[in-house]
Amino acid sequence: MTHHDDWSTTGFSTRAIHAGQDPDPTTGAVVPPIHQVSTYKQDGVGGLRGGYEYSRSANPTRTALETAIAAAETPSGAAPARGFAFSSGLAAEDTFLRAVLRPGDHVVIPDDAYGGSYRLVARVFGPWGVDHTAVDLSDLDAVEAALVQGRTRVLWVETPTNPLLGVSDIAALAELAHAAGALLLVDNTFATPYLQQPIALGADVVVHSTTKYVGGHSDVVGGALVVADGAAMPGGLQAPDGGTSVADAVAFHQNSSGAVAGPFDAWLTLRGLRTLGVRMDRHCANAHAVAGWLEQHPRVEQVIYPGLASHPGHELATRQMRDYGGMVSFRVGSEEAALEVCSRTRVFTLAESLGGVESLIEHPGRMTHASVAGSALEVPSDLVRLSVGIEDVEDLLADLERALG
Numbered sequence: 092m093t094h095h096d097d098w099s100t101t102g103f104s105t106r107a108i109h110a111g112q113d114p115d116p117t118t119g120a121v122v123p124p125i126h127q128v129s130t131y132k133q134d135g136v137g138g139l140r141g142g143y144e145y146s147r148s149a150n151p152t153r154t155a156l157e158t159a160i161a162a163a164e165t166p167s168g169a170a171p172a173r174g175f176a177f178s179s180g181l182a183a184e185d186t187f188l189r190a191v192l193r194p195g196d197h198v199v200i201p202d203d204a205y206g207g208s209y210r211l212v213a214r215v216f217g218p219w220g221v222d223h224t225a226v227d228l229s230d231l232d233a234v235e236a237a238l239v240q241g242r243t244r245v246l247w248v249e250t251p252t253n254p255l256l257g258v259s260d261i262a263a264l265a266e267l268a269h270a271a272g273a274l275l276l277v278d279n280t281f282a283t284p285y286l287q288q289p290i291a292l293g294a295d296v297v298v299h300s301t302t303k304y305v306g307g308h309s310d311v312v313g314g315a316l317v318v319a320d321g322a323a324m325p326g327g328l329q330a331p332d333g334g335t336s337v338a339d340a341v342a343f344h345q346n347s348s349g350a351v352a353g354p355f356d357a358w359l360t361l362r363g364l365r366t367l368g369v370r371m372d373r374h375c376a377n378a379h380a381v382a383g384w385l386e387q388h389p390r391v392e393q394v395i396y397p398g399l400a401s402h403p404g405h406e407l408a409t410r411q412m413r414d415y416g417g418m419v420s421f422r423v424g425s426e427e428a429a430l431e432v433c434s435r436t437r438v439f440t441l442a443e444s445l446g447g448v449e450s451l452i453e454h455p456g457r458m459t460h461a462s463v464a465g466s467a468l469e470v471p472s473d474l475v476r477l478s479v480g481i482e483d484v485e486d487l488l489a490d491l492e493r494a495l496g
């Protein structure tokens with residue numbers, strides 16, 4: 092296929108490996124080069140080659156990632172979504188919120204959202220005059236009641252959530268958001284585009300912390316926004332170019348605020364994206380085995396994994412996702428016991444973050460979710476969260492057996 096060929100009807104992994112990643116036209120290099128450069132020679136004033144002028148505005152390595160992640164999130168056969176790569180997941184979120192919110196606006200956010208997303212909405216946007224309501228997204232009546240016609244601009248969805256793995260109905264939430272004149276954003280970090288395609292279910296915007304599964308190797312921090320074709324600014328708000336396109340507004344803000352992904356970070360993230368499908372298959376298989384094993388363990392009081400029949404969102408997850416993901420949370424009865432388990436594993440590394448090839452264990456209450464202690468988003472103190480990696484599953488089970496004693 093040549094540069095302009097269309098990967099939109101190919102399968103997920105074919106798109107992740109090829110979209111935006113044609114062999115280099117001058118050398119034939121099969122992997123996009125790292126364009127470690129800030130500026131570009133012009134052929135006469137304004138004579139840009141391929142539109143490149145300055146690397147905050149655009150850089151070819153970043154373009155490759157933006158094209159590939161947009162293709163990965165575009166439902167098969169649908170009009171192409173537009174992708175934007177940032178220096179972190181929170182930078183992507185911040186850019187999106189600035190593009191579509193004004194003082195006086197309102198956001199509905201899940202009551203178990205990722206702590207950093209909640210902090211951004213509550214403590215950064217709050218002082219700029221944006222207020223929010225935190226609700227349980229699995230309660231559609233509560234969501235409907237929280238949406239304020241003419242004032243709520245964004246319904247923020249995370250499914251499955253971090254760390255309680257709540258599952259919510261993207262299609263039903265999209266209908267509620269749109270009826271209230273709000274945009275539906277889905278944080279697809281946990282599921283990844285391989286397991287869940289929010290745009291096919293009605294989402295306007297998808298956000299990723301590509302630091303997690305998309306990067307996949309715990310070696311780069313990054314974020315991405317993918318905007319569905321045709322997504323329009325909420326509440327009749329104008330994009331800075333006078334139009335109504337959310338993608339154009341995000342493009343303007345990405346360049347104006349400048350929290351872009353650097354070339355090497357974009358290259359690493361793109362390298363991860365190519366193997367996302369095969370890695371997720373193994374993450375899911377291992378997580379399923381770990382969750383089933385924990386459920387039988389006498390010291391474990393509750394296992395939270397959408398793939399278990401005991402999970403309240405199991406049926407919905409089966410409908411909405413290809414598989415159930417690599418995250419497993421469980422409760423052991425007391426904070427003391429949880430801290431002890433976290434300190435005794437050897438294969439599972441005690442660390443924040445998730446989504447890498449190596450297994451991680453953490454205590455959300457004292458670690459990733461310490462910033463939401465005392466708020467509506469506080470998590471149980473006996474909760475342990477696992478990011479199940481792609482090691483050999485027998486070694487993971489033996490490690491947990493040792494740690495649970």
Ligand SMILES: *Cc1c(COP(=O)(O)O)cnc(C)c1O
Pocket residue numbers: 179180181182205207208249253278280281299300301302303312313314
């Ligand atoms: C990590 C994470 C974020 C924030 O992304 P950073 O890359 O750390 O800025 C947002 N949402 C979810 C679900 C996350 O796990």
